[in-house]
Amino acid sequence: MFPIHVAVAVIQNLEGKILLTRRQEHTHQGGLWEFPGGKVERREDLAQALRREIREELGIEVITHQPLISITHAYPEKTVRLDVHSILKYAGVPYGMEGQPLEWVSIEALHDYPMPAADRPICNALKLPDTYLITGPDPKAMKPFLRSLEVSLDQDIKLVQLRAPGLSDDEYRSLAAAAYKLCQRYGAKMLANASLGLIDKIDTDGVHLTSLQLTKLSDRPVSSGKWLAASCHNQRELEQAAALGVDFCVLSPVLATASHPQANPLGWDQFSEHLKHVNMPVYALGGLDRKHIPQAKMAGGQGIAAISALWAQG
Ligand SMILES: Nc1nc2c([nH]c(=O)n2[C@@H]2O[C@H](COP(=O)(O)OP(=O)(O)OP(=O)(O)O)[C@@H](O)[C@H]2O)c(=O)[nH]1
Numbered sequence: 001m002f003p004i005h006v007a008v009a010v011i012q013n014l015e016g017k018i019l020l021t022r023r024q025e026h027t028h029q030g031g032l033w034e035f036p037g038g039k040v041e042r043r044e045d046l047a048q049a050l051r052r053e054i055r056e057e058l059g060i061e062v063i064t065h066q067p068l069i070s071i072t073h074a075y076p077e078k079t080v081r082l083d084v085h086s087i088l089k090y091a092g093v094p095y096g097m098e099g100q101p102l103e104w105v106s107i108e109a110l111h112d113y114p115m116p117a118a119d120r121p122i123c124n125a126l127k128l129p130d131t132y133l134i135t136g137p138d139p140k141a142m143k144p145f146l147r148s149l150e151v152s153l154d155q156d157i158k159l160v161q162l163r164a165p166g167l168s169d170d171e172y173r174s175l176a177a178a179a180y181k182l183c184q185r186y187g188a189k190m191l192a193n194a195s196l197g198l199i200d201k202i203d204t205d206g207v208h209l210t211s212l213q214l215t216k217l218s219d220r221p222v223s224s225g226k227w228l229a230a231s232c233h234n235q236r237e238l239e240q241a242a243a244l245g246v247d248f249c250v251l252s253p254v255l256a257t258a259s260h261p262q263a264n265p266l267g268w269d270q271f272s273e274h275l276k277h278v279n280m281p282v283y284a285l286g287g288l289d290r291k292h293i294p295q296a297k298m299a300g301g302q303g304i305a306a307i308s309a310l311w312a313q314g
């Protein structure tokens with residue numbers, strides 16, 4: 001089925017709350033809460049459709065916007081492609097021009113509002129920050145490693161993958177217990193990149209799978225209340241991740257990196273091309289730092305993941 005192209009807006013107020021509107025009962029997915037927007041008309045590009053729909057539905061003028069995520073979702077009766085943009089600047093005060101109920105909702109409360117199935121990855125994209133720290137070299141001792149983690153967390157890191165492939169399971173468990181406490185103190189989420197046998201033995205906010213682990217699983221290894229992430233390098237792995245119900249991915253290497261000199265970098269064009277077929281937030285990884293965040297977003301990504309650029313040296 002040829003997808004119906006839809007322009008969708010995420011509008012945030014100064015408190016960080018998101019604007020949801022309720023779909024009219026008689027429409028497709030009627031009665032559910034949605035992000036405002038509507039169909040791209042013939043002879044219109046996405047930006048024109050976004051401005052027109054938001055003017056018609058809310059009576060405000062969109063001034064600047066940037067891509068958040070693109071989702072293609074097949075409902076039994078139709079397939080939609082939602083091109084979701086974050087509105088960075090607008091003029092006016094949103095009002096339900098079509099009589100639709102309107103609410104400002106905190107990101108944590110989004111799951112209390114019944115939404116169309118296609119919107120789940122949008123909510124995930126809103127919950128995730130634009131940087132994902134992967135912890136640095138395997139610790140030789142716990143104290144300096146935790147010190148580096150703390151300095152990194154102090155630089156506004158809100159999402160951490162605890163990666164220490166050289167440690168034994170016992171060593172990883174004690175490191176994870178201490179690192180998780182630290183992450184909680186800084187309001188950051190921590191995902192464990194550990195052996196599969198450890199997954200239900202450590203207390204974390206979620207699990208990060210290697211691309212090899214991805215091939216060994218047929219069911220989601222953690223409940224839907226926890227984050228599940230995966231490392232991918234190509235379309236096949238991205239598809240495996242999607243089939244397993246992974247919430248977000250890291251795709252690498254985007255640029256050449258000193259840590260993986262043998263790997264062939266994807267480049268931004270190929271990164272962006274891969275994302276067209278993926279319905280989840282994806283971080284760009286490989287030779288990147290914070291200054292690449294705008295480029296990663298323009299390419300359709302969630303932001304950047306990094307070790308060297310985000311890991312503080314003690
Ligand atoms: N606007 C919007 N549409 C969504 C969301 N999620 C989702 O599945 N959709 C689907 O995307 C399509 C959007 O069409 P729409 O009904 O908003 O289109 P529109 O504003 O042009 O309305 P109209 O057809 O009455 O003129 C619908 O099939 C709707 O169910 C969402 O969060 N926001």
Ligand SMILES: [Mg+2]
Binds near residue numbers: 036037038039057
């Ligand atoms: Mg609409």
